[in-house]
Amino acid sequence: MARHALRRVLLALAQLVLLAVLVFLLTSLLPGDAADVLFNDKAGTEQIARLRHEMGLDQPPAQRFLDWAKDLVTGDAGTSLTGGQSVSGIVAHSVGATALLAGVTAAIAVPVALVLGLVTGCRAGGRLDRTVTAVTLALSSVPDFVLSLALVAVFALKLGWLPSTWIGATTGDLLTRPGLLVLPVVVLLARTVSQLIRQFRAGTLGALNSGYARHARRLGVPRTRLLLRHVLPNAAVPGVQQLARTGDALLGGVLVVEAVFAVPGAATALIDAVRSRDVPTVQALTLLLAAAALFLNVAADLVSHRLSPRVEVLR
Amino acid sequence: MSGHTAQPPPARPAARGSGGRAGTARKKGAGGAATTAVAAVLFAVPVVTALFGPLLAPLAEASGPGAPYALDGRHPLGTDGLGRDVLALLLRGGGSTLGSALGAVALAYLVGGAVGLAAAVSRHRWVDELLMRPVEVVLPIPSLLVISLVGVGRHGNAWAVTMAVALVNTPVAARLVRAAALRAAAGPVAEAMRMQGESRLRVQLGYVGGSVLPVVAADVGTRVTGAVFTVAAANFLGLGMEPTAPDWGVTIAASREALLVQPWSVCAPTAMLLMFTVGLNLLGDRLLDRRDRRPPGDRRDRRARVPVARKEGRT
Numbered sequence: 001m002a003r004h005a006l007r008r009v010l011l012a013l014a015q016l017v018l019l020a021v022l023v024f025l026l027t028s029l030l031p032g033d034a035a036d037v038l039f040n041d042k043a044g045t046e047q048i049a050r051l052r053h054e055m056g057l058d059q060p061p062a063q064r065f066l067d068w069a070k071d072l073v074t075g076d077a078g079t080s081l082t083g084g085q086s087v088s089g090i091v092a093h094s095v096g097a098t099a100l101l102a103g104v105t106a107a108i109a110v111p112v113a114l115v116l117g118l119v120t121g122c123r124a125g126g127r128l129d130r131t132v133t134a135v136t137l138a139l140s141s142v143p144d145f146v147l148s149l150a151l152v153a154v155f156a157l158k159l160g161w162l163p164s165t166w167i168g169a170t171t172g173d174l175l176t177r178p179g180l181l182v183l184p185v186v187v188l189l190a191r192t193v194s195q196l197i198r199q200f201r202a203g204t205l206g207a208l209n210s211g212y213a214r215h216a217r218r219l220g221v222p223r224t225r226l227l228l229r230h231v232l233p234n235a236a237v238p239g240v241q242q243l244a245r246t247g248d249a250l251l252g253g254v255l256v257v258e259a260v261f262a263v264p265g266a267a268t269a270l271i272d273a274v275r276s277r278d279v280p281t282v283q284a285l286t287l288l289l290a291a292a293a294l295f296l297n298v299a300a301d302l303v304s305h306r307l308s309p310r311v312e313v314l315r
Numbered sequence: 316m317s318g319h320t321a322q323p324p325p326a327r328p329a330a331r332g333s334g335g336r337a338g339t340a341r342k343k344g345a346g347g348a349a350t351t352a353v354a355a356v357l358f359a360v361p362v363v364t365a366l367f368g369p370l371l372a373p374l375a376e377a378s379g380p381g382a383p384y385a386l387d388g389r390h391p392l393g394t395d396g397l398g399r400d401v402l403a404l405l406l407r408g409g410g411s412t413l414g415s416a417l418g419a420v421a422l423a424y425l426v427g428g429a430v431g432l433a434a435a436v437s438r439h440r441w442v443d444e445l446l447m448r449p450v451e452v453v454l455p456i457p458s459l460l461v462i463s464l465v466g467v468g469r470h471g472n473a474w475a476v477t478m479a480v481a482l483v484n485t486p487v488a489a490r491l492v493r494a495a496a497l498r499a500a501a502g503p504v505a506e507a508m509r510m511q512g513e514s515r516l517r518v519q520l521g522y523v524g525g526s527v528l529p530v531v532a533a534d535v536g537t538r539v540t541g542a543v544f545t546v547a548a549a550n551f552l553g554l555g556m557e558p559t560a561p562d563w564g565v566t567i568a569a570s571r572e573a574l575l576v577q578p579w580s581v582c583a584p585t586a587m588l589l590m591f592t593v594g595l596n597l598l599g600d601r602l603l604d605r606r607d608r609r610p611p612g613d614r615r616d617r618r619a620r621v622p623v624a625r626k627e628g629r630t
Contacts, residue, residue: 015451019456022456023464026464026465137596141589143543145547145548145564145568146567149581153575157574157575252548255548256551259552271552274463274553274554275553282463286460286463286464290460293456293457
């Protein structure tokens with residue numbers, strides 16, 4: 001287990017380095033660099049050239065990458081091109097709300113999906129199973145932003161039960177106004193839970209029909225014990241692996257949800273930075289969010305290895 | 316009267332006992348046909364709109380621009396915030412969303428499929444490693460992050476969105492194709508063909524390549540749905556096309572504050588997206604159902620017969 005974990009973490013570190021290269025390549029080597037953006041094409045070429053020299057943009061790409069990476073490791077992600085604040089400050093300021101949204105969603109999604117997946121898997125074809133399957137299928141056909149708009153229209157605008165935006169609110173206000181969290185989390189749950197339920201259900205079905213479950217039943221192992229000790233760990237494996245891939249849906253959802261509800265989080269900061277072509281901020285935030293997805297992946301791999309050691313990591 | 320009502324009950328169990336199975340099977344078939352028809356219509360409406368809409372759009376624009384968010388007789392679906400005809404926007408806006416999504420999935424399967432197939436049929440392990448390792452590095456990167464990275468340099472470009480979505484889907488396609496090809500190449504049919512002295516090209520491309528196709532077909536539906544979500548979300552968030560472009564996602568985002576004033580401007584493009592994804596999901600499910608409903612053993616038999624039957628047909 002320890003060796004396995006070490007290998008997996010080393011692979012993740014390698015992935016992180018490659019990710020940094022990819023982020024740098026996609027953003028820094030584009031025509032129109034930071035100096036052009038700062039001066040908005042109005043300054044003379046001489047002025048731009050001087051600024052480019054000051055910012056180190058006239059260095060060869062490899063040198064620039066190393067400088068950028070060195071600063072990043074020491075916690076200095078550069079200066080925002082639009083506001084002039086430090087990028088680390090922007091990141092530190094915005095990350096809390098995003099982490100809170102994702103954390104609350106995961107804390108609700110995993111137990112709910114595990115229970116529903118196990119129950120529907122045990123009674124496949126039953127009424128509950130059919131209902132849950134139909135609902136999850138319907139939910140997975142609705143884009144996040146459509147669901148957000150529909151929920152806002154009904155619960156915030158028509159009924160007035162819940163606030164429709166976080167404008168004016170900070171992360172600290174959540175303790176006094178938990179209503180703010182309800183709609184964003186519901187939207188995030190819709191996609192993640194329906195994906196997870198499907199995997200947990202399939203895992204339960206597979207485990208129940210397996211040779212070892214049949215053998216245990218023949219030996220007279222009580223049903224509860226069979227379910228909890230033998231079926232559950234194996235049934236959870238596809239779900240946990242799906243959880244790693246859920247990072248994509250969750251992060252995509254977070255981007256949409258933060259935009260719709262005006263949450264002051266990392267995704268809102270990222271979208272603003274993309275719109276204003278604030279390259280250093282975009283680099284730092286994408287790297288951070290991708291690293292979060294990577295971390296989720298490693299954690300899910302390690303958990304599924306612990307549950308069922310025969311699952312190979314790399315293939 | 317009472318005699319009449321007394322008669323049916325004894326008949327019912329008999330009907331259930333003898334013809335019940337056939338009856339439900341027939342009913343299921345009829346319901347299936349109806350669902351397939353509904354799914355086909357749902358799927359066809361947005362596709363036809365996207366294909367032929369731009370030709371019809373001038374008719375809808377003939378009445379000229381109106382007031383912002385107007386709902387008068389001149390514009391069947393009213394106008395948007397800039398006074399443009401919503402019907403015309405709807406007719407023009409499908410191509411960018413559906414085109415980008417379909418193009419991205421096609422590109423992902425072209426590149427990813429070639430990589431996956433090459434990795435699977437290669438006789439050298441290092442080729443497999445070389446081709447698949449990078450794929451695993453790119454796999455956990457969330458799609459909207461790639462879009463924001465690409466979007467920061469090439470704003471308002473449908474091609475950039477297409478390339479970004481393709482980039483995200485390529486590793487998944489490569490892994491899927493590789494796994495399916497390995498299964499086929501290790502199977503008894505490939506072995507039999509090798510023992511018959513079939514050329515390597517024929518075994519690998521003709522049989523292994525062909526046996527990957529059903530797996531790809533089963534996956535394409537969900538992949539296109541996901542791509543449509545991603546493209547629409549990117550445009551909705553303003554990471555993709557210009558904020559005034561006639562695109563379904565952009566239109567939804569631009570008119571969302573007028574949801575209760577001029578519901579058509581949001582609901583019409585939303586309905587198009589929903590019809591496409593729901594229709595595609597249902598059609599995909601039908602296809603998978605039909606494949607799964609075949610009696611056990613049939614699939615393997617059919618596959619096993621393919622090369623031999625072809626030979627018999629030729630002689």
